Amino acid sequence: MPSCCDPGxxxxVFSPARAGRTVRRYLTRGLGGTAADLARAVATQGVAGATILEVGGGVGTIHVDLLRGGAGTAVNVELSPGWEPDAAELLARLDLADRVERRLGDFVVTAPTLLPADVVILHRVVCCYPHWEPMLDAAGRLAGRVVGLTFPVDRWWTRGAIGVRNRVIGLTGCGFRGFVHPVAAMLGALATAGFQVSGPTRLSGEGGFGAVVGVAAAS
Ligand SMILES: C[S@@+](CC[C@H](N)C(=O)[O-])C[C@H]1O[C@@H](n2cnc3c(N)ncnc32)[C@H](O)[C@@H]1O
Structure with a gap:
């Protein structure tokens, strides 16, 4: 399946400048806002020794934090190459390079080549991809125990803000677009995939974002 989205x-949008800021903030203040909320919610499910798959993790501060908290190894799949130099620097600095594999590519396309993981995380990612269904379908198939997901809540003002941003980005000739996908349908898809979904909870850091943690029903 070809990717719908141009990494360029x-x-x-997700450039080295943004990556540098994210790393500096993490190193000085740790995780904040929505990322901290999601990491905490996932950690309460138990991550000791767990394998983590993060989709669109950027520099990877969430899986880095979970690794520092006792998780085993992580794989990050990213569409934008803009995060990579700062991500490598962060991993080297925290002595985590041998526990993290970073892959570049469209997760929906590369999913069949990925190994399942105990925990799959998608933080602020479905809203940056046009096709939420194959994305969550692949996440559900690869998650052994837990899926952690954040997304913009579906409200007129969230749609308005993302619409305005899309127009501004469009004026620059860039093909990237943001999306507000239907929350009930996304949660329904996770439930159908066998996850007991808790939430959505409103997140503290960004008013317009919600989070769910899906836990696989015990077999
Ligand atoms: C808003 S950023 C969030 C980055 C990081 N999760 C954070 O919150 O700091 C969304 C990220 O998702 C990535 N992304 C979107 N669709 C993707 C896909 N299909 N496969 C891999 N990465 C994707 C983008 O490249 C971007 O880095």
Whole structure:
């Protein structure tokens, strides 16, 4: 399946400058806002020794934090190459390079080549991809125990803000677009995939974001 999305467009939005800021903030203040909320919610499910698959993790501060908290190893799949130099620097600095594999590519396309993981995380990612269904379908198939997901809540003002941003980005000739996908349908898809979904909870850091943690029903 070919990717729908040009990595060059994603790099224009998710650039090295943004990556540098994210790393500096993490190193000085730790996780904050929505990322901290999601990491905490996932950690309460138990992550000791767990394998983590993070989709669109950027520099990877969430899986880095979970690894520092006792998780085993992580794989990050990213569409934008703009995060990579700062991600490598962060991993080297925290002596985590041998526990993290970073892959570049569209998760929906590369999913069949990935190994299942105990925990799959998608933080602020479905809203940056046009096709939520194959994305969550692949996440559900690869998650052994837990899926942690954040997304913009579906409200007129969230749609308005993302619409305005899309127009501004469009004026620059960049093909990247943001999306507000139907929350009930996304949660329904996770439930159908066998996850007991808790939430959505409103997140503290960004008013317009919600989170769910899906836990696989015990077999
Ligand atoms: C808003 S950023 C969030 C980055 C990081 N999760 C954070 O919160 O700091 C969304 C990220 O998702 C990535 N992304 C979107 N769709 C993707 C896909 N299909 N496969 C891999 N990465 C994807 C983008 O490249 C971008 O880095």
């Amino acid at each position: 467009d994603y790099r224009r």
